Amino acid sequence: MAERLLTSRFNPRFYGRRKGRPLRVHRTRLMRELLPHILVKEASCIDVSKETWLEIGFGGGEHIAEMAEQHPDIQLIGCEVFENGIASLLQHIEGKNLQNILIYPEDVREFLKNLPSACLNKVFIMFPDPWPKKKHQKRRLVNRNFLDDVLRILKPEDAELRFASDNEDYVKEALALVKDTGFFPDIILYDQKPADWPLTSYNQKAIQAGMNSWYLKAQNRKSHRRACSGFTCLDNLDTFAG
Numbered sequence: 357m358a359e360r361l362l363t364s365r366f367n368p369r370f371y372g373r374r375k376g377r378p379l380r381v382h383r384t385r386l387m388r389e390l391l392p393h394i395l396v397k398e399a400s401c402i403d404v405s406k407e408t409w410l411e412i413g414f415g416g417g418e419h420i421a422e423m424a425e426q427h428p429d430i431q432l433i434g435c436e437v438f439e440n441g442i443a444s445l446l447q448h449i450e451g452k453n454l455q456n457i458l459i460y461p462e463d464v465r466e467f468l469k470n471l472p473s474a475c476l477n478k479v480f481i482m483f484p485d486p487w488p489k490k491k492h493q494k495r496r497l498v499n500r501n502f503l504d505d506v507l508r509i510l511k512p513e514d515a516e517l518r519f520a521s522d523n524e525d526y527v528k529e530a531l532a533l534v535k536d537t538g539f540f541p542d543i544i545l546y547d548q549k550p551a552d553w554p555l556t557s558y559n560q561k562a563i564q565a566g567m568n569s570w571y572l573k574a575q576n577r578k579s580h581r582r583a584c585s586g587f588t589c590l591d592n593l594d595t596f597a598g
């Protein structure tokens with residue numbers, strides 16, 4: 357794996373895994389040969405004159421790879437700390453010959469702090485670690501401070517934040533936080549995966565385990581809200597939030 361990019365100035369505690377099983381030969385080669393070409397070493401080096409979307413904690417990379425394939429003119433940045441996940445995304449990039457993905461292989465909280473303000477059009481947070489035990493909930497990525505950092509880097513107009521989880525409690529917490537910012541006049545909560553949200557491996561696992569998932573889309577542009585029937589929509593968000 358690329359050497360740690362974190363500086364000692366910023367080092368909030370990270371509770372997840374950075375390494376799993378040893379990488380197979382092919383993935384080791386991709387880490388050595390492909391990653392350096394698409395590696396983001398400093399957030400400040402990114403050319404944000406292009407439309408840019410960020411995926412936080414991309415896991416195996418299925419979602420960001422599909423987004424990149426569907427939107428070749430968009431620059432996508434993926435942040436992930438788990439080496440095996442990064443190697444998996446590299447394999448998607450090689451297999452689909454994707455030219456529009458950059459990778460920041462470190463803690464996204466560091467990355468957000470160093471991005472210029474109002475530079476991103478979309479941020480995706482798909483199935484972040486739910487930390488379901490009460491005593492671990494303070495480890496959740498999405499909290500007030502984190503959201504403030506996300507809002508700072510989103511464009512003041514025409515920006516979108518997507519969040520999905522199978523943990524109802526986390527969804528309620530995220531929904532309340534997002535509503536509370538006042539940044540997004542248009543918030544929709546779906547209880548079925550919208551067709552244009554690529555399936556992630558955690559989403560797939562939730563489906564296989566027979567668990568519900570929720571999909572939160574917040575936009576700071578009034579959009580024409582259609583096709584909501586069968587979904588949980590803005591009108592009953594207050595009821596959902598309890």
Ligand SMILES: C[S@@+](CC[C@H](N)C(=O)[O-])C[C@H]1O[C@@H](n2cnc3c(N)ncnc32)[C@H](O)[C@@H]1O
Nearest residue numbers: 413414415436437438463464482483556557558
């Ligand atoms: C539960 S997994 C979900 C992965 C993927 N989004 C999916 O839906 O399949 C959460 C991912 O977020 C990553 N992650 C957690 N905290 C992070 C952080 N501070 N910076 C970057 N990635 C992080 C973890 O390494 C893990 O791969």
